[in-house]
Amino acid sequence: MTTKKVGVIGCGLMGHGIVQIAAQAGFEVTVVETEQAFLDRGIARIEKSVQKLAQKAVEKGKKDADSAKKDAQATLARVHGSLEFEALKDCDLVIEAIIEDLPLKKDLFQTLGRVCKPEAILASNTSSFPITEMAEASGRPERVVGLHFFNPVQLMRLVEVVRTDRTDEDVFAAARSFGEAVGKTPVSCKDTPGFVVNRLLVPYMTQALLMLERGDASKEDIDAAMRLGCGHPMGPLTLTDYVGLDTTLYILEGWCERYPNEPAFEIPASLKRMVAEGKLGRKSGEGFYKWDGDKIVG
């Protein structure tokens, strides 16, 4: 099974990165958005990022200016935007990267099942929803996988490749090969809540919040402990601010509702309260810390 043409749905934070790495790896990529303005914004982001990489390659002496420019142009020429799902009908692999909304994703998989060629592989980049539900909605569950990239897609080296009970072996193998072809290290996982990374990370963040609520240690000391004691690049409360308190709450609410007997899924009262107060972390300027852009200022 060879993948040549790739489709991506959604050209937001994750989608634009997936489009970029696929085009850089030589795939023809069609990206579908809901509105021209969103498409233009996503493609402009890709252009900026590709040009920055070309400039870096020249500065580091890896390429001369002429070949860097030509490579960047060739990458961008492989990116095609559309507002129509019909544009995906020739794609061998279609990756969904729309907002984290399960009913919307299921609707989309139903459309993809109708529009895409029968042998096409359909993948979701969801962080927290069961791939199985989208697979069933598509009408071709054996050809559906999870391809979970990490933010920022251009830099993070991991992709989680998720199989459901019904995913065909050759589909799973092709999805892993695609991950490798775009320069990532694939890890395989069953269709479980949060897969590998978020299943470990979100309960860890929860425990840090509960520790702070109990007054066991200050936020600065909890963060310093994990940075200096475990070598993490940032502590769990900085990380929660970085991810977004609303996003963290949304994931936990979904899991608590879906898996009420899983003790690792618990919603700290402080998380609910802070989200209600509009303290969403870095993006709102305040969470556990005060932020100015990417910097903690208080």
Ligand SMILES: NC(=O)c1ccc[n+]([C@@H]2O[C@H](COP(=O)([O-])OP(=O)(O)OC[C@H]3O[C@@H](n4cnc5c(N)ncnc54)[C@H](O)[C@@H]3O)[C@@H](O)[C@H]2O)c1
């Ligand atoms: N943000 C992260 O750190 C991260 C990391 C890993 C996975 N994810 C997952 O990736 C997915 C996308 O997240 P994001 O952060 O890129 O969101 P985003 O809001 O930045 O982008 C979503 C894009 O999808 C578009 N869209 C929405 N509905 C659409 C539809 N029906 N058809 C076409 N386009 C549509 C929106 O216009 C928007 O541009 C989510 O499932 C999220 O859970 C996010």
